[in-house]
Amino acid sequence: MQQLRITTVQSSLHWENIDANLERFSEKLAGLQNQTDLVVLPEMFTTGFSMNAQQLAETMDGKTMQWMASKAAETGAVITGSFIAREKGAFYNRLIWMRPDGTFDTYDKRHLFRLAKEDDFYKAGKKRLVTTWKGWKICPLICYDLRFPVWSRNTEAYDLLIYVANFPERRSKAWKNLLLARAIENQAFTVGVNRVGTDGKDIFYSGDTSVIDYAGHILYRASQVEAVFSTKISLSDLKTFRKRLAFLADSDDFELHFDVEALVR
Numbered sequence: 451m452q453q454l455r456i457t458t459v460q461s462s463l464h465w466e467n468i469d470a471n472l473e474r475f476s477e478k479l480a481g482l483q484n485q486t487d488l489v490v491l492p493e494m495f496t497t498g499f500s501m502n503a504q505q506l507a508e509t510m511d512g513k514t515m516q517w518m519a520s521k522a523a524e525t526g527a528v529i530t531g532s533f534i535a536r537e538k539g540a541f542y543n544r545l546i547w548m549r550p551d552g553t554f555d556t557y558d559k560r561h562l563f564r565l566a567k568e569d570d571f572y573k574a575g576k577k578r579l580v581t582t583w584k585g586w587k588i589c590p591l592i593c594y595d596l597r598f599p600v601w602s603r604n605t606e607a608y609d610l611l612i613y614v615a616n617f618p619e620r621r622s623k624a625w626k627n628l629l630l631a632r633a634i635e636n637q638a639f640t641v642g643v644n645r646v647g648t649d650g651k652d653i654f655y656s657g658d659t660s661v662i663d664y665a666g667h668i669l670y671r672a673s674q675v676e677a678v679f680s681t682k683i684s685l686s687d688l689k690t691f692r693k694r695l696a697f698l699a700d701s702d703d704f705e706l707h708f709d710v711e712a713l714v715r
Contacts, residue, residue: 454586454610457486457527457680460659460672461495462647466506468496472517478678482525486680487584489521491531492614492645493593494543499616499649500534503571507536518548526550528583531614531643532559532592540573545590545614547581555581559592560601568594580606586685589638593617596628596642600706604636604698609688613642616649619656619674626658626671633662637692639683646674664688 459478464470475491482489493499496514497506508514514533522529528549535544535556543559558575562568578601580589587608593615595601602611611632617625625644633640639662646657661670661681670679692698 452585452686453682453684454584455485455487455527455680455682456641456661457482457489457678458641458643458659458661458670458672459489459491460644460646460657460675460677460679461492462676463492463495463498463645463649465498465650466500466502468506468508468513471496472513476517476521478676479521479525482527482680484526486525486527488528488530489525490612490614490641490643491529492643493532493616494534495531495614495645496533498645499566499653501567501571503534503536503541507534507541509536515546515548515554518546518554519552522548522550523552530590530612541571542575543568543572543592545579545592547579547590549583555579557590557592559595561594561598563594580608586610588612590614596625596632599632599635600704602632602636603701603704604638605701607698608636609638609685610683611636611638611640613640615642615644616655617642617644617658619654622656622658626660629660629662630666630668633664634666637664637688637695637698639663639688646676664691 532545535542545557547555557579588610589608590612629642642660656674659672
């Protein structure tokens with residue numbers, strides 16, 4: 451499939467209220483049946499960016515997973531976004547890549563936001579996800595990962611890079627410019643989906659959800675309002691661009707080394 455239909459959902463969130471947020475997103479996804487291939491939701495879309503993992507975490511068969519499976523089947527699209535997951539006694543800021551047939555992939559946030567003490571409550575992931583859908587190779591990441599270009603580096607020839615986020619307005623300049631940088635350096639379509647509104651810690655989010663092409667052209671950027679936006683991106687255009695400007699072939703080789711003790715809490 452040469453074209454991929456993407457829907458970004460920029461929304462305010464009910465603070466630490468899973469049921470209310472699932473209802474809100476159900477309303478926003480209504481009418482998308484067979485109209486899109488991929489729906490991208492914000493980071494921690496059921497709770498907001500909360501450190502209250504002990505009370506809010508869900509198992510992998512909980513209501514959020516059931517909701518994502520239901521909505522993926524209903525729309526015929528992949529649904530992706532992150533939520534607070536509990537597994538084997540640990541908590542994760544976990545992205546789910548839910549397909550219409552109920553199968554899914556997961557990615558646990560690698561870079562935990564130290565300024566909010568996220569690393570005190572959640573366990574960091576150690577493996578990047580590159581998945582496939584409709585003939586596209588896609589790398590979905592989470593919020594703070596955006597600041598670390600090595601983790602995002604296009605070593606597997608992915609076509610689409612995604613960041614789901616709760617990125618505050620006070621750092622919106624970084625959000626906008628780093629999304630552009632990641633798109634250009636990786637020669638990949640780049641989608642960043644952020645939330646809007648004010649959370650339970652009185653932090654304001656300006657949204658700025660963006661769709662950017664492989665050359666750094668902004669195809670879409672939302673303002674400070676709730677917005678559901680759909681667009682098509684072209685794989686053939688991407689491949690033509692990469693063939694003409696084959697910069698990825700000159701990328702530096704590198705290996706990632708993990709401090710296991712620091713990751714295990």
